[in-house]
Every structure is written in C-alpha cells, then in structure tokens.
Amino acid sequence: MFKKTIVCLLISYNVFSTDTVTVTTYSANTSQTDSTPRITASGFKIRKNTTRIVAVSRDLKRKYKFGTRVRITGIGKHNGVYVVRDVMNKRFTKRVDILISRKDKHTKFKKAKITKV
DSSP states (O other), X not given: OHHHHHHHHHHHTTTTOEEEEEEEEXXXXXXXXXXXXXXXXXXXXXXXXXXXXXXXXXXXXXXXXXTOEEEEESSXXXXXXXXXXXXXXXXXXXXXXXXXXXXXXXXXXEEEEEEEO
16 A cells, blocks of 8 residues: 555656657767857767767757757657756757767657656
8 A cells, every 4th residue: 555655656746757759860060069069058078989869959958958868769760868968948848868979870760768867
C-alpha cells in the first residue's frame, strides 16, 4: 500500500510525465547556431566528439532545465539518455534538437517521446 501511494504521488506531480515532441538534429557550426557554436546557452563548452547533448524549445525550458537528464524514444538509432545543455530559437515549440557530429546525416522525427530520467 505504501509503495502504491508513493507511485501515485510521483505521477500526480508529473515526475514521470512524458511529452510528445518533434526531434531534429543539429551540428555545432555557425550556419546552424549563433556566432559561438561551441558554447551552449548554458555555458557548456562543446569539445570534439561531445555527444548526448540536446537543446529544447523555449516552451519546454521550464520543465527541462539545463543539466536535466532526459530519455528520448521513438527516434531509431538516436534513442537514449541525453543532457539538456542548450535552448532553441523562440520560433520553435514542442521541439528538441540533438547535437550530432558534422559527419552524421541530419534527420527529423515526429511524435518522439521525452521523459525526465
């Protein structure tokens, strides 16, 4: 009974809530970012071979703050756990951008799921 109560409380406080988002990919270069492509909005410095970083749209920023670990599913080989380190341009909503290397192919996934870890 005690475990069931705790789980119900966690769910009611949206601890395990999942959002449906569009996931796109980006690389750290000036054509896809601002004038400082190697520094994220949180101040994190992107080094060579840095992976598992995401940018969230501004409407999701309050829920997924900088440093939050998130699990993203529904995006094929990119499924996994990422850390929120950046924020997207204000024109985007319900969107997450995954940092990939310049060699990888850029893709877009609709109806992906994002959950706090």
